[in-house]
Amino acid sequence: MAINWFIAFVILILIELFTVNLVTIWFAIGAIASLLTSLYTYSVFIQLIVFIVVSIVSLIVTKPLIKKLKIREFVPTNSDRVIGEVATVTKAIEKDKNGEVKVLGNIWTACSDSKIAVGAKVKVLAIDGVKLIVKVEEE
Numbered sequence: 490m491a492i493n494w495f496i497a498f499v500i501l502i503l504i505e506l507f508t509v510n511l512v513t514i515w516f517a518i519g520a521i522a523s524l525l526t527s528l529y530t531y532s533v534f535i536q537l538i539v540f541i542v543v544s545i546v547s548l549i550v551t552k553p554l555i556k557k558l559k560i561r562e563f564v565p566t567n568s569d570r571v572i573g574e575v576a577t578v579t580k581a582i583e584k585d586k587n588g589e590v591k592v593l594g595n596i597w598t599a600c601s602d603s604k605i606a607v608g609a610k611v612k613v614l615a616i617d618g619v620k621l622i623v624k625v626e627e628e
Contacts, residue, residue: 494536
């Protein structure tokens with residue numbers, strides 16, 4: 490019966506590897522426990538009980554830990570509101586040199602892939618660290 494538990498373990502791990510969320514890891518742990526149990530007893534009933542109990546216990550113990558370790562989703566900040574807004578260039582922007590823009594009453598460092606003169610209207614495309622990525626506003 491040990492080979493059956495090993496095959497179950499391998500299948501459960503493969504399923505786990507191909508899914509995004511934790512789905513079968515607890516059952517894989519139960520399969521390993523049953524594999525070890527099968528080395529000491531030939532009773533399939535005892536092996537199944539070990540599988541069920543270990544799977545449930547590992548689920549109960551690890552589920553709260555996994556929730557704490559799970560990567561949090563991106564939380565937008567107030568600075569994200571400037572994306573898509575029109576800004577005014579207050580310090581010229583060179584191709585390889587940062588300039589400054591004023592948007593929603595705040596001054597930001599800005600960069601662009603083209604030269605933009607003071608006073609030009611630009612559209613904010615994105616935020617890169619503490620700089621705005623801008624382009625000349627189409628009229």
